[in-house]
Each structure stands twice: as C-alpha cells, then as structure tokens.
Amino acid sequence: MTTATRTPLDVAKIRQDFPALNTPFHGRPLIYLDSAVSALTPRPVTERISHYQSYEHTNVHRGVSTLSQEATDRFEEAREKVRAFINAPSSAQIIWTRGTTESVNLVAQTFGRSKVGPGDEILLSAMEHHSNIVPWQILAEEKGARVRVIPMNDAGELMLDDLESLLTERTRILGVTQVSNVMGTINPVKEIIRRAHAKGVPVLVDGAQGVPHLPVDVADLDADFYVFSGHKMSGPTGIGVLYGRRELLEAMPPWQGGGSMILSVTWDKTQFCGIPTKFEAGTPAIAQAIGLGAAVDYLKALGLERIAAHEHSLLAYAEERVAAIPGLRVIGNAKAKASVLSFVLEGIHPHDIGSILDHEGIVVRAGHHCAQPVMTRFGIPATTRASFSYFNTREDIDALVSGILKVQEIFK
Amino acid sequence: MSDPRELYQQVIIEHNKKPRNYGDLEPCTHHAHGLNPLCGDDIVLKVVVADGVVQDIRFLGQGCAISKASSSLMTVNVKGRPVAEAELMVEQFRSMIRGTLDTAVDPNILGKLSLFQGVKNLPSRVKCAVLPWATLHSALHGEEIVSTE
Numbered sequence: 001m002t003t004a005t006r007t008p009l010d011v012a013k014i015r016q017d018f019p020a021l022n023t024p025f026h027g028r029p030l031i032y033l034d035s036a037v038s039a040l041t042p043r044p045v046t047e048r049i050s051h052y053q054s055y056e057h058t059n060v061h062r063g064v065s066t067l068s069q070e071a072t073d074r075f076e077e078a079r080e081k082v083r084a085f086i087n088a089p090s091s092a093q094i095i096w097t098r099g100t101t102e103s104v105n106l107v108a109q110t111f112g113r114s115k116v117g118p119g120d121e122i123l124l125s126a127m128e129h130h131s132n133i134v135p136w137q138i139l140a141e142e143k144g145a146r147v148r149v150i151p152m153n154d155a156g157e158l159m160l161d162d163l164e165s166l167l168t169e170r171t172r173i174l175g176v177t178q179v180s181n182v183m184g185t186i187n188p189v190k191e192i193i194r195r196a197h198a199k200g201v202p203v204l205v206d207g208a209q210g211v212p213h214l215p216v217d218v219a220d221l222d223a224d225f226y227v228f229s230g231h232k233m234s235g236p237t238g239i240g241v242l243y244g245r246r247e248l249l250e251a252m253p254p255w256q257g258g259g260s261m262i263l264s265v266t267w268d269k270t271q272f273c274g275i276p277t278k279f280e281a282g283t284p285a286i287a288q289a290i291g292l293g294a295a296v297d298y299l300k301a302l303g304l305e306r307i308a309a310h311e312h313s314l315l316a317y318a319e320e321r322v323a324a325i326p327g328l329r330v331i332g333n334a335k336a337k338a339s340v341l342s343f344v345l346e347g348i349h350p351h352d353i354g355s356i357l358d359h360e361g362i363v364v365r366a367g368h369h370c371a372q373p374v375m376t377r378f379g380i381p382a383t384t385r386a387s388f389s390y391f392n393t394r395e396d397i398d399a400l401v402s403g404i405l406k407v408q409e410i411f412k
Numbered sequence: 413m414s415d416p417r418e419l420y421q422q423v424i425i426e427h428n429k430k431p432r433n434y435g436d437l438e439p440c441t442h443h444a445h446g447l448n449p450l451c452g453d454d455i456v457l458k459v460v461v462a463d464g465v466v467q468d469i470r471f472l473g474q475g476c477a478i479s480k481a482s483s484s485l486m487t488v489n490v491k492g493r494p495v496a497e498a499e500l501m502v503e504q505f506r507s508m509i510r511g512t513l514d515t516a517v518d519p520n521i522l523g524k525l526s527l528f529q530g531v532k533n534l535p536s537r538v539k540c541a542v543l544p545w546a547t548l549h550s551a552l553h554g555e556e557i558v559s560t561e
Contacts, residue, residue, distance in 0.1 A: 351478070352478070372452075382452050
C-alpha cells in the first residue's frame with residue numbers, strides 16, 4: 001500500500017467543492033447516493049468550464065487568430081490529460097464523443113460494419129448496459145449476424161469457464177463492461193481480453209463505471225477499445241471518449257462526415273484526416289472537453305487509489321448495515337465489487353422506495369438501470385440502487401438505512 | 413408533497429397489497445397492454461363491454477404501488493358504468509393529475525379517485541398513476557399497446 005492510500009481522503013474538505021451538498025433539498029441536507037447515474041460536478045470543474053466559455057472561447061482548429069489557437073491548445077491539452085489518465089500510448093487514440101453510448105455506436109457502425117458479416121457473431125456479457133447491447137443488435141440485424149451472451153451466476157459474476165467455447169471462428173468482437181452499473185461487479189477484463197486475443201477476437205471494454213472508481217491502464221489491459229463518459233467521472237455531460245488501438249482506428253472508415261474531419265474536399269473526391277480528427281466531424285464539445293480535463297485533474301489530485309479505498313470502506317459498511325434489514329435482498333454479491341449497492345425489498349416496488357427516500361432528501365436510482373436483461377436474469381422488474389462516491393460518508397449510509405426502515409413502516 | 417403519507421395513504425397501500433379485479437379475463441371484447449418503460453410498470457387490461465356498459469374488467473401485471481392501486485381502483489370505479497362515463501373518467505382523471513381539474517371545486521365523477529390528486533405534485537410518478545387509465549382508453553379504442561413514455 002502506498003502512502004497516498006494510507007492517508008485517507010479529507011471528505012469534509014472535499015464536500016465544500018459541491019454546492020449542491022451544502023444547499024437544502026426538501027428542507028434537508030442533500031444525500032446524493034446516485035453517482036453511478038451521474039456524478040456531481042465539483043466546483044473546480046464548473047469554474048473551469050465557465051472560465052473557458054467566458055474568456056477563452058472560439059472555435060477550435062480553425063483560423064489564424066490567437067484566440068482560436070489558444071482554444072485549440074486548451075482543447076488538445078484536455079485530450080492529453082485524458083490520454084495520461086488511462087495510459088494510452090498516444091493522444092491521437094483519444095477520440096471525443098458525446099459519451100459512452102456514442103462511442104459504442106461509433107465502433108459498431110465503423111469497425112463493426114466493416115468486419116461483421118452474415119452468420120458472424122458478436123459476443124457480449126450478460127451484464128451489459130443497453131448502450132453496449134442495442135448498437136450491436138442493430139448491426140446484427142443489418143448484417144444477418146447474431147449476438148451471443150456470456151452468462152452470469154446468481155452472485156452476478158460472469159461465468160467464464162466456457163468462454164473459449166463462446167469465442168468461435170465467427171466471433172468478430174467481444175463487448176464487456178469493466179464494472180456492472182447495476183451490481184457493481186468488477187469483471188476480470190484483463191483476463192477476458194487475454195483469452196479473447198488468444199482466439200484472435202478484439203475486445204471493447206465499457207469503462208463508464210470503471211474509470212471513476214479504478215485506476216485504468218488501457219495498455220496494461222491490452223484493450224482494443226475502451227469507452228467512457230465524462231459525466232460519470234465528475235465531468236460534464238455531452239463529452240465522452242473512445243480509446244482505440246491505433247491500427248484498428250486507422251483502418252476504420254469515418255463515421256459522420258462534415259467539417260474538421262477532412263483534408264480536402266472536391267466534387268470528385270474528399271480526403272479525410274488521420275486519427276483522431278477523422279472521427280470528429282463538426283464543431284466539438286469544446287467546453288465539455290476542457291471540463292473533462294479539469295475533472296481528470298481533480299480526480300488525480302484526490303488519487304484514484306484513495307478514492308477506491310474510501311468507496312470500498314463505504315460499501316463494506318453499507319453491506320453490513322443493510323444485512324440487518326429484514327426483507328432486504330442485495331442484488332449482486334460478487335467477490336470483486338465497486339461501490340454500488342442494488343437491492344429489492346420484499347413487497348415494495350423500487351419506485352415507491354425511491355419516491356419516499358427522495359422525500360427524505362436521499363437521491364438513489366430506482367428502475368432497471370438501462371440493463372433490462374440483468375433484471376430478467378434475476379426475475380425482478382427493477383432495483384433500488386445506491387452508489388457511493390468519494391464525497392459520501394457513513395452518515396449518508398445511516399440516513400439511507402433509516403430511510404429504508406421508514407419505507408417499510410409506511411408499507412407495513 | 414410535504415409528507416409521503418399524503419400520497420401513500422392507507423387506501424393506496426391496501427389496494428397495492430390486495431388489488432381488486434386482478435387476473436385474466438377471457439373471453440373479453442377489448443384489451444390493451446400498457447407499458448411505462450421508464451420504470452417497468454406493465455399492465456394487461458381486459459374488458460367486457462355489452463350494451464354500451466363495462467360489464468367486467470380485470471388487469472394483470474406488475475408495477476409500483478401507485479400504478480397497482482390506480483389500476484385496482486380504476487377497475488372498481490368503472491365496472492358497471494356506461495362506456496361514455498368511463499371515457500369521461502379517463503378524461504377527468506388525466507385533468508386531475510395534470511392539475512387542470514381540482515376535485516374539491518370542479519364538477520366531476522371521480523369520487524374516491526380524488527385521493528390520487530397528490531400525484532400531481534410528484535411529476536416523476538404521474539405516469540404510474542395514469543398508466544391504467546391510458547390503457548383503458550386504448551382498449552376502448554381498439555389500440556393494443558400503449559406507452560406512457
């Protein structure tokens with residue numbers, strides 16, 4: 001354990017960076033246990049966005065003005081920050097998108113369209129978010145291919161014993177989430193990638209829930225594609241990332257056409273830019289990219305290992321507290337878990353739980369979490385999900401437990 | 413909503429636990445499937461209409477307490493009524509939830525259903541309360557599937 005991990009986070013100080021946590025909500029302090037749906041944005045990030053938009057803004061990669069050059073520099077610095085954050089070999093391999101969903105669609109519509117044909121197979125895990133299912137189903141439908149699924153056990157862990165038999169000569173890509181958004185399961189993606197590569201199959205890792213909680217090293221993982229969203233990691237919405245292996249990105253056709261992504265346009269022929277610009281048609285989300293860069297700075301200053309240690313101790317405490325609540329069943333009991341606690345209460349629908357907790361000032365997610373196949377797997381329509389972040393405290397969890405008891409009292 | 417108990421009144425809790433007219437109904441003259449994809453509320457409504465009157469009505473499905481109690485109380489309140497009155501109730505229930513009909517002031521035939529009035533202060537739950545009514549409307553108009561999204 002490093003010194004940084006041993007020094008705990010100064011949570012009281014961190015909380016000062018979140019105005020929402022210090023503003024009454026339904027007349028009470030806000031207890032935000034919904035970072036897995038979208039993280040709150042710390043003040044240094046919102047201030048950076050505001051500063052850029054107020055003083056530094058114009059379009060990027062256009063014109064000769066000093067202002068445009070400086071905006072371009074800030075925008076590209078953000079790309080470099082993200083590159084370093086996930087240890088990608090080159091910032092050319094960091095492509096800005098609107099978010100995880102757009103990143104997956106980009107890969108499905110370019111890489112997928114050129115590689116997947118009739119009778120081919122796309123292998124996905126049983127715990128994918130809809131964003132890593134539906135783009136592949138659309139592609140499979142178009143190409144006459146089929147989607148196959150790596151099953152999971154009752155604890156919410158992937159059953160990998162038979163992975164090799166699912167990786168056939170027809171498998172063109174494997175898509176797997178690093179961390180389940182419903183259950184918090186941390187999947188052994190490095191091992192999955194190694195085994196897929198042994199069969200010649202490239203792997204797309206959905207890092208939306210991974211990158212806010214774990215130190216990520218795409219080079220060490222040997223991921224072919226790694227995708228994530230800014231707003232799950234304390235950045236703004238409207239910005240996300242597609243990391244790809246250089247030779248794959250270079251071989252992929254462009255996705256959207258338009259300004260920025262071209263070298264030259266004539267009526268006869270248009271030449272496209274190289275990566276990453278080839279995939280970035282139109283004016284990008286400049287302020288959001290710079291805001292994401294600021295979020296990277298913020299998380300790095302806290303330390304991903306310290307964040308993980310804090311969140312892990314909150315999860316352990318929460319699991320211990322809810323274990324004492326009769327009629328409560330935790331969905332997802334994997335050995336390796338990120339700080340997500342999904343549960344169902346006997347006889348009480350998650351939406352009713354969510355509404356009553358909301359009145360207590362506690363924000364959780366109630367629903368299918370855009371992962372209906374996971375709900376089907378467990379035979380439930382929905383769960384209530386509390387997710388813990390670096391600014392949460394044990395008191396937040398105590399409030400959650402009191403809230404759950406109040407729900408049970410109302411429904412008695 | 414100042415207190416969740418204003419919404420989760422005893423009647424709603426009780427109908428959630430023991431929904432009336434719950435089950436399948438065959439043969440029926442009208443049916444529709446109502447879905448609220450946001451939260452997964454899912455009901456199948458079957459109706460027998462004869463001589464312009466709702467003779468029988470039953471529902472199946474799963475959902476939150478608000479949608480279940482709303483379904484249960486809807487069946488109790490439209491059963492035996494002329495179709496035209498059931499349609500009027502659909503309209504009035506929607507107006508009440510939208511906040512354009514105040515059951516304490518405006519003339520209406522909602523009766524006990526006014527206990528759902530508090531839902532109008534909970535925008536995220538409006539669709540749960542309205543789902544069975546939207547489904548009834550679809551069933552009576554021959555539409556097989558309805559979504560409140």
